[in-house]
Amino acid sequence: MRLRNGDFYTNVVTNKLYRLNEDNDSSWYLSLRDEEGYHETEKISGRDMIRLVEGSYKKSY
Numbered sequence: 001m002r003l004r005n006g007d008f009y010t011n012v013v014t015n016k017l018y019r020l021n022e023d024n025d026s027s028w029y030l031s032l033r034d035e036e037g038y039h040e041t042e043k044i045s046g047r048d049m050i051r052l053v054e055g056s057y058k059k060s061y
Contacts, residue, residue, distance in 0.1 A: 001050050003028060009057035017060060020053070030057075 005022040009030065018030040018041075027043035044052070 001054060003046055003049060003053075008060040009053055010060045011057055013056065018057070020049075 003020060003022070005020065007020045009018050009020060010016070011018065016032055016034075018032050021029050021031055021040075023029070023043060025043075026046070028046055028049035029043045030041045032039045
């Protein structure tokens with residue numbers, strides 16, 4: 001699997017849509033936009049993000 005900045009993923013439990021982001025330090029995080037504003041997950045390494053995405057999210061097109 002290859003991570004791409006800007007791809008969208010849906011959480012399989014909550015059915016909420018998240019955007020995958022990479023910061024300037026090559027850390028990855030998912031962001032959610034809702035009525036209350038933007039929410040970001042903890043920043044993690046690429047390998048950890050791949051494990052997280054493969055286990056709990058499905059790619060949205």
